[in-house]
Amino acid sequence: MAEPITAPSDSSLQAIQDAARDVEALTRELQQIVVGQRTTLSGIITCMLAGGHALLEGVPGLGKTLMIRALARAVQLKFSRVQFTPDLMPADILGTSILIHDSDGVRGLRFEPGPVFANVLLADEINRATPKTQSALLEAMEEKQITTNGATRPLPDPFFVLATQNPLEQEGTYPLPEAQLDRFFFKLQVEFPSEAELVEILNRTTGTQAEPSLARLDGARLREIQGLCRSLPAPPSLHRYVARLVRATHPGTPDAPPMVKKFIRYGASPRGAQALVMAAKIQAALNERLFPSVEDVREVLFAALTHRVARNFEGEAEGVTPEAILEEVSAHIRPD
Amino acid sequence: MSDARIETVLGPLLRIARRRQLLVSVWAHHCDWGVALVGMIAMVGTLAARGELAPAWWFVLAASLVPVIATLLAYRTLPSPRALLREIDGSLDNHDLLGAAYEFAAGSEEDSVGADADFVRSAKSSIYTSAAKHASEVCVSGIFSLRRYRLRRADLAVVCALVAAVLVPATSPDPAVTDATEAAIEPPLPAPAVEPRTRALVAPLRRELADLRVNDDELGALASALDRLLEAVHPDDAHLERALTELDALEAALERLQQASRDDLWIDPELLGAGVREIAEQLRTEEGGRPIARALGELDATGVEAALARALDSERRGGDDGEDSSQNARRERLLRRVSEGVERALKRQTKTAEELQTLERRLARNSSDDDPRAARRAREAAPSKERLERLRRRQRAEQRARDRLDRLRREARNLRRRSREPAPSHVEGSSGPEGERPARAGDEGARARPERALIEGLADATDRVSRSQRMTRTQAAVKAAGRTLRRLADDGTRSRSMEAHAEAFARAAQGERAAPGAQGTRANAGAPLQAAGDAEPRALTMSTEGSPASRSGQGNGAGAASAGPSPHLFGADEVALPAEDEVNPTSRSLAGTPGPGTSRAVTIHEATQRGFANTTYEDVFTDYRGFAQSALDDETIPTSQRDAARRYFRLIQPRK
Numbered sequence: 007m008a009e010p011i012t013a014p015s016d017s018s019l020q021a022i023q024d025a026a027r028d029v030e031a032l033t034r035e036l037q038q039i040v041v042g043q044r045t046t047l048s049g050i051i052t053c054m055l056a057g058g059h060a061l062l063e064g065v066p067g068l069g070k071t072l073m074i075r076a077l078a079r080a081v082q083l084k085f086s087r088v089q090f091t092p093d094l095m096p097a098d099i100l101g102t103s104i105l106i107h108d109s110d111g112v113r114g115l116r117f118e119p120g121p122v123f124a125n126v127l128l129a130d131e132i133n134r135a136t137p138k139t140q141s142a143l144l145e146a147m148e149e150k151q152i153t154t155n156g157a158t159r160p161l162p163d164p165f166f167v168l169a170t171q172n173p174l175e176q177e178g179t180y181p182l183p184e185a186q187l188d189r190f191f192f193k194l195q196v197e198f199p200s201e202a203e204l205v206e207i208l209n210r211t212t213g214t215q216a217e218p219s220l221a222r223l224d225g226a227r228l229r230e231i232q233g234l235c236r237s238l239p240a241p242p243s244l245h246r247y248v249a250r251l252v253r254a255t256h257p258g259t260p261d262a263p264p265m266v267k268k269f270i271r272y273g274a275s276p277r278g279a280q281a282l283v284m285a286a287k288i289q290a291a292l293n294e295r296l297f298p299s300v301e302d303v304r305e306v307l308f309a310a311l312t313h314r315v316a317r318n319f320e321g322e323a324e325g326v327t328p329e330a331i332l333e334e335v336s337a338h339i340r341p342d
Numbered sequence: 343m344s345d346a347r348i349e350t351v352l353g354p355l356l357r358i359a360r361r362r363q364l365l366v367s368v369w370a371h372h373c374d375w376g377v378a379l380v381g382m383i384a385m386v387g388t389l390a391a392r393g394e395l396a397p398a399w400w401f402v403l404a405a406s407l408v409p410v411i412a413t414l415l416a417y418r419t420l421p422s423p424r425a426l427l428r429e430i431d432g433s434l435d436n437h438d439l440l441g442a443a444y445e446f447a448a449g450s451e452e453d454s455v456g457a458d459a460d461f462v463r464s465a466k467s468s469i470y471t472s473a474a475k476h477a478s479e480v481c482v483s484g485i486f487s488l489r490r491y492r493l494r495r496a497d498l499a500v501v502c503a504l505v506a507a508v509l510v511p512a513t514s515p516d517p518a519v520t521d522a523t524e525a526a527i528e529p530p531l532p533a534p535a536v537e538p539r540t541r542a543l544v545a546p547l548r549r550e551l552a553d554l555r556v557n558d559d560e561l562g563a564l565a566s567a568l569d570r571l572l573e574a575v576h577p578d579d580a581h582l583e584r585a586l587t588e589l590d591a592l593e594a595a596l597e598r599l600q601q602a603s604r605d606d607l608w609i610d611p612e613l614l615g616a617g618v619r620e621i622a623e624q625l626r627t628e629e630g631g632r633p634i635a636r637a638l639g640e641l642d643a644t645g646v647e648a649a650l651a652r653a654l655d656s657e658r659r660g661g662d663d664g665e666d667s668s669q670n671a672r673r674e675r676l677l678r679r680v681s682e683g684v685e686r687a688l689k690r691q692t693k694t695a696e697e698l699q700t701l702e703r704r705l706a707r708n709s710s711d712d713d714p715r716a717a718r719r720a721r722e723a724a725p726s727k728e729r730l731e732r733l734r735r736r737q738r739a740e741q742r743a744r745d746r747l748d749r750l751r752r753e754a755r756n757l758r759r760r761s762r763e764p765a766p767s768h769v770e771g772s773s774g775p776e777g778e779r780p781a782r783a784g785d786e787g788a789r790a791r792p793e794r795a796l797i798e799g800l801a802d803a804t805d806r807v808s809r810s811q812r813m814t815r816t817q818a819a820v821k822a823a824g825r826t827l828r829r830l831a832d833d834g835t836r837s838r839s840m841e842a843h844a845e846a847f848a849r850a851a852q853g854e855r856a857a858p859g860a861q862g863t864r865a866n867a868g869a870p871l872q873a874a875g876d877a878e879p880r881a882l883t884m885s886t887e888g889s890p891a892s893r894s895g896q897g898n899g900a901g902a903a904s905a906g907p908s909p910h911l912f913g914a915d916e917v918a919l920p921a922e923d924e925v926n927p928t929s930r931s932l933a934g935t936p937g938p939g940t941s942r943a944v945t946i947h948e949a950t951q952r953g954f955a956n957t958t959y960e961d962v963f964t965d966y967r968g969f970a971q972s973a974l975d976d977e978t979i980p981t982s983q984r985d986a987a988r989r990y991f992r993l994i995q996p997r998k
Contacts, residue, residue: 018464137978176981237458239465241438241445243424290437296465297446299438319971323992342424 018296022238025231026294029055032080032222039076040069041210042203049194049309050077050168052292054228055235056284058191059147059167061132061182061313065174068196069207074128074168081223083125084162090135092178096142100152117154122146125162125225129169133179140186143167147189164228184316191281192306193313231291238287240298243342245283247300251307252279254335255315263338265331269321274314281310300341307332347447351470352427352440355477359426362486367416368409373491376412380405381500388507433485436476443473540830544572547822554816560599561812568592568816568823575827582831589827593820600813609746610739611810614803616690617747621683621800628679630672638800641808647801654757654793670761677758680796684751694740698733701726746803753796760792960996967991 029051036047046062050073053060062070071087078085088099101120107113121127122143132140146152147167151160169190171182187193199207223231254261255273266273285306286298293302312328321331348356387401421429427441446466493501548569555565571592575585622638625631630653637645653676708723970987973979979987 018461019468021461133981176985179981180978181981181984233458234461237461237465239446239462239469241442242449243441243445293437295437296469297442299442301437319967319974319988319991322988323995341428342422 019294021234022291022296023294025234026292028223028227028231029292035080035222036073036076040073041206042199043069043073043196046194046196047073047077048292049192050074052285052288052306053168053191054081054164054166055232055288055291056191056281057164057166057232058281058284059169059189061187061190061193062168062170062196063173063193064170064196065198066172068198070170070196071128071130074126077168078126078128081126081225081228083164083225083228085126085128086121086124087128087130088121089130090132090139092134092136094135094139096139097154099139099142100146100154103155115155117157117159119159122152123159123161125164125166127165127167129167131172132169133171133182135180137180137183140180140182144186144189147186164225164232187313188275188277190313192285192309194309235288235291236284238290238297240283240287244286244298244300244303247339247341248279248282248286248303250339251282251303251335252276252311254339255311255332261339263334265326265334269317269324269326269331271316271318271321274311278311278314282306285310304336307336347470348444351443351447351474352423352477355430355440355480355482356423356426358482359430359486360420360423362482363426364413364416364420366486366488367419368412369488371412371415372409373489376408377491378494378497378500380408381497381504383408385500385504385507388504389510392507392510430480430482430485434476434480439469439476440473440480443469446470540575540577543826543830544575544823547819547826548572550815550819554812554819557812559809561809561816564592564596564599565816565819568819572823572826575830577830577834579831579834582827582834586824586827586831589820589824593824596813596817596820600817603809603813608735608739608742609806610736610743611807613687613690613692613740613743614746615807615810617684617687617743617750618800618804618807620687621680624679624683624686625676628672628676631676631679638804641804641811643801643805643808646804647797650797650800651793654797673761674758677754677761680800681751681754681758684747684754688744688747688751692740694733694737698730698737701730701733705730746799750796750799750803753792753799756792757796963991963994963996967995 033044033047033051037044040047050060050062054077062074064070075085075087088094097120099120099122101118101123103115103117105113106116129143146161146165150163150165151158153159167190171179250261252274253259254263255266255270255278256262257267257270257273259273262270262273282303283298286302289302289305290296290298308329311332315328315331317326317328317331383401383405387396387398387405390396390401391398424441424444427444428438431438431440446469551565551569551572555562555569568589571585571588575581618638618641622635625635625638633649634646634653637649654673705723705726970991974984974987
């Protein structure tokens with residue numbers, strides 16, 4: 007006997023629609039400062055809603071720092087910026103204990119927090135620092151806390167690291183370790199603006215146009231939207247599809263396509279699978295849908311996995327891009 | 343509970359979609375192969391029915407099974423409900439709404455527990471509602487559309503064949519003929535054990551053997567055994583090996599037979615045969631001698647004996663009865679012809695005596711004691727002595743043949759002389775008819791003895807010639823059979839070798855390595871040729887040298903038929919079998935051209951092996967690239983240096 011369909015409850019749909027509208031409004035506000043770059047902006051917002059970190063890659067002068075600064079202002083979060091250089095030390099990021107004299111003349115050590123103690127941390131040109139300094143961010147990015155002098159200190163909530171790197175200047179730079187790359191939710195390419203966008207940039211930046219006031223979301227609303235996105239139910243077949251997709255990026259698995267077996271040294275980690283599902287849910291929510299689909303996964307596939315698959319020498323020598331390999335994987339793996 | 347939810351939300355849509363998908367799939371099978379198959383069955387059925395080879399209903403039944411098979415295949419490949427819904431969602435571009443609703447409905451409600459359980463339940467409820475709404479609006483026929491049938495070349499060919507089959511006129515056999523034919527039909531012969539090609543190969547030889555095995559003697563038995571062997575020959579290895587063993591035994595038996603016939607009383611059959619031929623030639627022109635000439639030509643000793651006895655007897659009776667001088671004249675001419683034939687044969691000179699004298703002189707010259715090289719010459723003269731012995735034996739045989747022929751001539755002369763003597767009218771001491779009868783009987787006996795001697799001598803000569811010729815033919819047949827069997831065996835080996843070579847080349851083309859010894863039975867399965875030394879990689883050249891290929895038949899005579907009395911004996915060459923190629927490659931170690939640096943080189947000395955000379959450089963490159971990759975992975979190296987290392991290896995990577 008057929009079960010009667012219960013009366014539709016619009017509360018969930020309504021909540022999702024409200025969240026999508028707020029995010030859309032935030033994007034529109036950001037577009038007043040950042041010309042174009044809608045895909046990059048959308049990726050950064052997705053990272054933020056997922057509670058992850060983003061790595062932006064692009065040539066200098068494309069507005070990466072501006073974009074992140076504007077986002078921090080728009081969500082009314084504490085923002086700090088660190089310019090990574092080869093002589094930067096971990097203490098310069100995390101903070102250090104300094105010797106102080108109190109009013110009573112007693113000397114003691116007091117921890118002076120570093121720039122990491124912020125809601126939004128812009129790590130500018132992160133690949134210019136040595137691996138030792140880069141690894142200072144490992145605990146902060148994954149555990150949202152730091153440990154110095156034997157004391158563990160939590161970081162503000164929410165906490166996002168938005169890092170940038172320049173793909174052109176490789177002299178004196180250090181590639182990010184795989185462990186740190188894996189901690190970035192998305193790696194986003196910042197594209198050069200089109201002619202119309204460039205004209206608009208010139209209009210805005212070479213005139214006397216006043217800087218708009220940005221205040222669209224606060225931390226509480228941001229956390230609420232994050233919770234909504236996480237609550238979306240995902241079909242079991244989607245989880246199976248993502249699992250097969252991630253396993254297929256490993257050259258040793260039987261499902262791996264020939265291109266992976268030939269050009270990949272190692273594939274994406276389970277964090278990659280988590281990022282795929284979470285980003286798909288956010289995509290569904292931003293499109294006012296109550297469940298993620300295979301199309302959502304495919305939409306975020308490159309941003310979530312390009313930095314998580316490592317090519318071998320042959321792949322790099324042949325000039326095979328991670329995007330091409332992931333395209334092959336996506337075509338090779340079919341959903342249930 | 344979940345089934346009820348699915349039924350409520352998606353049940354009708356799923357049922358319709360499955361039915362439609364089944365129909366589409368069945369139709370696709372028909373388009374792919376069903377039409378062509380039905381057409382072929384119809385064509386075969388038409389031809390069979392017209393030729394009354396099979397009843398038409400068989401083919402109607404077979405054609406009707408095609409849709410059933412297509413339906414079964416389509417049912418087996420019918421996608422799952424989830425896959426069906428994904429296809430529908432893909433067509434409607436609704437982000438897998440129906441599929442997600444199906445999965446959520448099929449799942450358990452316990453999945454949605456926790457702080458956001460209410461939200462999840464609410465979300466699922468919204469998804470069900472939305473899915474049910476979409477499902478009611480879905481038009482399945484628009485999604486699962488029937489494929490448009492397009493006439494392909496195969497279908498067109500089948501249709502043309504069907505039309506041609508329809509146009510073929512039906513055969514209507516005459517009932518009387520049919521009945522007679524059916525009555526005359528013999529039970530089918532058992533399937534031949536020998537394949538047609540092999541049977542065709544041995545057929546001429548068997549025809550030759552059919553003539554040889556009619557005689558009921560040792561040679562006939564040997565020919566029969568050889569015929570049985572050829573009848574059962576089969577081109578597989580086991581059969582051929584056994585057949586060759588049996589053939590060796592037959593050859594040995596034939597050799598023994600030949601040795602036994604060439605005893606000390608051996609009479610040369612060639613000279614004897616010449617005498618027989620000359621007598622036959624002489625008698626052919628004589629009226630009463632034609633039957634004898636025919637029997638002599640066929641080397642039929644019994645026939646010769648009978649024909650000659652009959653001729654002499656009739657002439658004698660004619661002389662007795664009619665006192666007719668013409669009868670005596672014919673008898674006289676007959677015997678004269680025999681004598682002339684024998685004399686002509688005796689005049690034939692052979693080279694045996696001349697060769698014997700030459701050889702004896704040479705041996706005598708070489709064996710002079712004052713020659714310091716006498717010992718060496720004695721060793722070299724050993725074969726000549728054997729030949730001398732053979733020539734002497736032959737000379738004795740020829741002399742015996744001449745003696746035999748001379749005896750025949752004397753018998754014939756004796757008979758002629760007796761024939762010319764007038765018959766005595768009476769014998770002293772006797773009178774009257776009573777006294778004449780014993781005298782005539784004594785005269786009869788005196789004439790019969792030389793007659794019998796002549797008849798038996800000529801029959802014996804004919805028999806000896808016939809036997810010698812059959813011996814030669816049997817010997818040639820045995821040799822021809824041996825060549826045929828060995829050629830069959832070589833053919834099989836060559837075929838397997840070619841298959842192995844083809845497989846090896848295919849693997850080599852795919853870049854695989856060969857298993858040792860996998861390239862064929864006659865190929866050398868040697869190890870890869872190694873060359874090491876100080877050499878520049880590009881200056882090092884590797885090569886393989888082999889002895890030139892030799893064709894069989896140039897030295898060992900494996901492909902040539904021996905001359906003999908049966909020029910129509912077929913060898914294997916006459917059935918266009920491929921000639922045998924034998925290549926004997928030799929491996930050589932080569933040192934590289936001296937130069938800076940050390941490199942390694944490995945090549946395979948046969949092209950059928952997998953691997954070529956540039957594999958060497960690939961291996962070296964792979965090794966060092968691995969070292970560099972490990973360093974790049976494990977050590978902190980600035981990016982510019984990394985790029986420099988990568989660029990270096992990119993520049994020196996082996997060309998594909």
